[in-house]
Amino acid sequence: MTKRIILLTLLSCSILGWTQVSKPASTVTVIKAGTLIDGVSSTVRRNAVITIRGNVIASVDDASAAKIPSDATVIDLSRATVLPGLIDAHTHIFLQGEDPAEGGYDIQLLKYPLAFRAARATVSARRALEQGFTTIRDMETEGAGYGDVGIKMAIERGYIPGPRMFVTTRAISTTGGYALDGYAPEIQVPKGAQIIDGPIEARKAAREQLDHGADWIKVYMTHRSWTGKNGELISQPTLTVEELRAIVDEAHGWGRKVACHAYGGEGMQRALDGGCDSIEHGLMLSDAQIAQMIRQGTWLCPTLYIYYTGWAPADTPEGQRDRKRASEHEISFRKALKAGVKIAFGTDIGGLPWTDPIAEEFPTMVELGMTPMQAIQSATSRAAELLDQSGRLGVIAPGAYADVVAVDGDPLADIKILESVSFVMKDGKVYKAALAEKR
Ligand SMILES: [Zn+2]
Structure with missing residues (x-):
């Protein structure tokens, strides 16, 4: 008993030391x-x-x-x-690069205990801070539930070093609309997002996530993509407009926003018609969709650099798709920039290994048409505006x-x-x- 008291006292002392x-x-x-x-x-x-x-x-x-x-x-x-401290508006602290040689995405959900993933997430958070990213919008935990809420809590209370976090928790998609994919139908496998079908389930999922601490809701509006007969990029749409509207209506009622992963085509159109607040990736934006984004004040978080990495061999369908993604993305980004779409810096790091420099997104933004100052502002005052933190974050001012x-x-x-x-x-x-x- 005495020993236990001493141990507890020591523990609480060391904890107090961290909580400044x-x-x-x-x-x-x-x-x-x-x-x-x-x-x-x-x-x-x-x-x-x-x-x-x-x-x-x-x-x-x-x-x-x-x-x-x-x-x-x-x-x-x-x-x-x-x-000002930099802002990465699209991260995944619960992903570690998805290297196929190490088991890719699937091993994260199938074999790694949550505590192991959470321990690695604390390292990711520290990496972000050490590289000058003092704020991140973390875009879902990929099967790690509400782990991001816990990491954010540990940072805010001073137990671990890390950036300010805006979290999205589990994310939402539909049946057939998210990994894990490709297993025998007889086997129940975990999914990297909360699966809903129908507006009622959609609204319930949003309510659950908001209730458990989501600052944003993340929705997957497209999933698989491939090249069609004429080499064009096709993306599978997921939620209907009605399903997305239920989520947006719920999130906006709570004063929160909705980020939609959308590559292009029908899924992109439903994302915009459903009233999403930020388009993630936006690989294939038509002129009409760019005009709609400007009309609705929709943000674009392009995450460019990741689409230039990890290409499959050129003579495979996956390789052709990977190259097409990058070339379409460049066209869309340049058009959106020229038209004046609001652009926030985001990397999708976690999809890339956390050992990569997060700032490698900046040179790609500049190569594809931004001035260096525009690129910096996309990761400071513009990203702060996306997060409703203008004047508080992303600026050096009183x-x-x-x-x-x-x-x-x-x-x-x-x-x-x-x-x-x-x-x-x-x-x-x-x-x-x-x-x-x-x-
Ligand atoms: Zn992502």
């Missing part, structure tokens, strides 16, 4: 920023001083005019480029949370520099300080 989440408002930190990209402005600012009280930015001044309080902790980033990152060099001249973020502050707390000279 945000700094008390009285602490003052000052960051000297050599170059500042604030996430909103299209121009950079030189020699700025960012004053942080607790976990909130209090002021941003020119160095010449700034009064640095005598009790402030000064972080010298005067030789670096300082930006009133915003102190989520600040820095790189050694000019990302506007070389966007790949964002793959080596060397200073990370989230909520006023420094998690990585390779660049900073503290005094």
Whole structure:
């Protein structure tokens, strides 16, 4: 009994040590920023001083005019480029790259205990934060239930390091509309999403997920894709408009939003007609669909880079499909960008291994037509707007949370520099300080 009391005391002490989440408002930190990209402005600012009280930015001044309080902790980033904490609006912390040699997607659901997947998810979350992604919208747990709600809770309470999380929980699709696929009909296999058929089941699934902590609802509006007789990309539609409308109506009633995975064709059309808030991937957007997105204010989260990786051999049907996906995606992205569709940065990492740099999406966005500043804004102020967090996240300005990152060099001249973020502050707390000279 005595032993147990001591052990419990030790445990609660160490837990208390971890639970210092945000700094008390009285602490003052000052960051000297050599170059500042604030996430909103299209121009950079030189020699700025960012004053942080607790976990909130209090002021941003020119160095010449700034009064640095005598009790402030000064972080010298005067030789670096300082930006708002980055936002990845499409991640999967419960996926680990789906390498076929390691059992692909299926092994995650068939053989790995949930605790193992959750342990790996904590590593994924830490990886995101270390790379400067201080916020993620995690786009479903792939059979790991409400695990994302638990990871988010552990981060918020300070037990593990990680980004701010907006979670979608289980996601929704229809019978025949999600993996695991291809098993004998006699065998019951788990599904990576909650399966519904009919508007009543759709609404019930949305209610369940919202009840258990979903910040967003994720819906798969297309599933399989293949190339048709003339080499055209065809995607299998899943939910009907009526099923999606029930989900959107429910989510909007709760003040939440709906993200639709949709490649193109009929499924894409149903996603837009059903009133979804963000199209994920959007490989094949017609001109009329782009016009409808602009009319309805629908976001596009394109996740470009992943479609340029892991192609099957060119002489196989899968290889032809993979190449067609990338070429169609490029056309759609360029058209959407030109037309002024709202675009948020997203990677689908988890579909890619978490050992990959998350920021490898930036160079693809720039190659396909964005300016480096547009690409950065898609991962800062624009993504914050998608998340209804304008002014709080994705910007360095008074009133915003102190989520600040820095790189050694000019990302506007070389966007790949964002793959080596060397200073990370989230909520006023420094998690990585390779660049900073503290005094
Ligand atoms: Zn995804």
